[in-house]
Amino acid sequence: MSIDYTLYGADHSYYTGKVRSYLIWKELSYRELPATREVYKSFILPRVGAAIVPVLHTADDEVVQDSTDIIDFLESRHPNSSVYPAGPRQRLVALLLEQFGDEWLLLPAMHYRWSVLDHQYDFIMREFGRLSDPDATLEEQLRLGEEVSRPFRGSITALGINDATADGIEQCYLGMLDQLNSHFTRYPYLLGDQPSIGDFGLIGPLYAHLGRDPVPARLMQERAPAVWDWVQRMNQPGTGKGDFLPDDEIPETLVPLLQTLARDFLPDVASVIARTAAWCAEHPGQDVPRYLGKHAFQFGAARGERIVPSFSQWMFQRAWLHYHGLGALEREPVDELLARIGGEDVFSQAIPQWLERVPGQLELRPVNQPQV
Numbered sequence: 001m002s003i004d005y006t007l008y009g010a011d012h013s014y015y016t017g018k019v020r021s022y023l024i025w026k027e028l029s030y031r032e033l034p035a036t037r038e039v040y041k042s043f044i045l046p047r048v049g050a051a052i053v054p055v056l057h058t059a060d061d062e063v064v065q066d067s068t069d070i071i072d073f074l075e076s077r078h079p080n081s082s083v084y085p086a087g088p089r090q091r092l093v094a095l096l097l098e099q100f101g102d103e104w105l106l107l108p109a110m111h112y113r114w115s116v117l118d119h120q121y122d123f124i125m126r127e128f129g130r131l132s133d134p135d136a137t138l139e140e141q142l143r144l145g146e147e148v149s150r151p152f153r154g155s156i157t158a159l160g161i162n163d164a165t166a167d168g169i170e171q172c173y174l175g176m177l178d179q180l181n182s183h184f185t186r187y188p189y190l191l192g193d194q195p196s197i198g199d200f201g202l203i204g205p206l207y208a209h210l211g212r213d214p215v216p217a218r219l220m221q222e223r224a225p226a227v228w229d230w231v232q233r234m235n236q237p238g239t240g241k242g243d244f245l246p247d248d249e250i251p252e253t254l255v256p257l258l259q260t261l262a263r264d265f266l267p268d269v270a271s272v273i274a275r276t277a278a279w280c281a282e283h284p285g286q287d288v289p290r291y292l293g294k295h296a297f298q299f300g301a302a303r304g305e306r307i308v309p310s311f312s313q314w315m316f317q318r319a320w321l322h323y324h325g326l327g328a329l330e331r332e333p334v335d336e337l338l339a340r341i342g343g344e345d346v347f348s349q350a351i352p353q354w355l356e357r358v359p360g361q362l363e364l365r366p367v368n369q370p371q372v
Contacts, residue, residue: 002059004029004030004059005023005028005056005058005074006032007020007031007033007056007057008034008035008039008044008053008054008055009032009035010034010035010053010127011131011208011212012127012128012208013208014106014109015053015066015067015102016054016067017203018054018102018201018203019071020054021199021203021234022070022074022083024237025237025240026078028074034130035055036131036134043057048063048065050065052065056070056074065359065360067102068102068318071083071200087248088322088330090245090249090250091322092319092322092323093250093254093337094191095318095319095322096198097190098198098200098315099201099265099316100198100261101200101202101205102201102315103265103311104268104299105202105204105210107169108176109208110155110161110209111156111169112215113209114153115166119214119215122142124145124149124213125142125145128144128145128148129142129143129145129146131148132145132147158306160297160304162304164302165299165302166302169299169302171300171301172299174223175260177219177224178223179260180202180230181225183251183253183254183257184229184230185253186251187253188233188242189230191251192245193243194240194241194242199234200234203231207231248333250337258343262338263342264300269312270345271295272292272295272308273316273349276288276355277353279292280352281353285366286366288363289363290309290362290363291310293307293308310355313351314355314357314364316346317355320347321372324372351369353366354367354368354370
């Protein structure tokens with residue numbers, strides 16, 4: 001059988017886990033190759049322009065980078081059983097949960113990888129070392145792991161993970177596990193019998209970090225077995241071939257998680273939007289850097305400062321554009337849901353400066369807002 005797609009990434013890569021799960025569920029013809037040092041040098045850097053994964057390479061020599069862009073690219077080629085629900089409420093929830101998984105679960109994912117490194121050191125270092133050079137000896141892979149993992153280990157402080165916030169991050173994550181476990185005890189996926197883009201957003205952290213690294217994987221198995229089963233399901237071919245729930249239904253079991261999202265994550269997004277607008281006003285015509293200083297954040301009981309990721313606005317624009325493109329009758333039940341979870345404020349606000357992603361770059365470009 002011919003191979004239509006090559007995915008470059010890694011088993012322990014957050015966003016590779018998202019794309020891999022999608023490729024498995026869509027039953028597409030693909031192979032996965034590790035993004036070794038040689039692959040970065042000979043393919044990813046020349047074709048993408050940045051040392052970043054995942055990268056998708058098509059049989060007709062197209063290259064796509066960024067997990068969301070990859071999935072949207074594949075959806076345009078394989079539109080059957082779309083991961084984007086047609087119902088206004090379900091689509092909004094799916095988009096929000098995709099971003100929640102992509103960006104907000106990054107905090108517990110990075111905390112449980114690097115803050116407890118002493119309890120899983122050999123596993124983590126082997127993963128990084130083996131990716132860098134699969135043919136090296138175990139001793140050499142451990143040394144390479146130390147070297148190549150250093151920037152990731154050092155990034156947790158910028159994310160707001162430190163001694164003062166660690167306990168709050170852990171307690172909030174445990175609460176999310178409980179919320180998801182209650183939901184997945186009743187439903188196989190977030191919105192019914194097939195995965196949505198929201199499921200693929202969550203699988204990145206809940207598989208690559210929290211479902212593989214020894215410490216958090218053991219925690220998930222013991223505390224949230226239904227979440228563990230969902231993680232396995234999301235990586236198993238031939239599953240999830242049903243439908244989304246009828247009548248645009250949002251399960252009651254999902255409401256607590258959405259309330260957590262609205263309480264902690266949406267205010268962070270609103271702050272990013274304001275900071276982006278201010279930066280663009282001060283730097284007209286310039287591309288927007290990946291980070292715009294620091295701002296206050298909360299993650300459950302944790303309070304601290306973290307970097308301001310401009311990419312967060314680019315992701316949120318998808319949900320915002322969907323909401324503002326709804327007619328009055330379609331918007332009414334969506335507004336009722338947003339009011340119930342406490343998420344209405346950020347959708348009632350304008351986005352002063354629209355952004356677009358520059359392929360192969362970590363910066364974003366100011367553009368005119370599309371018509372809605």
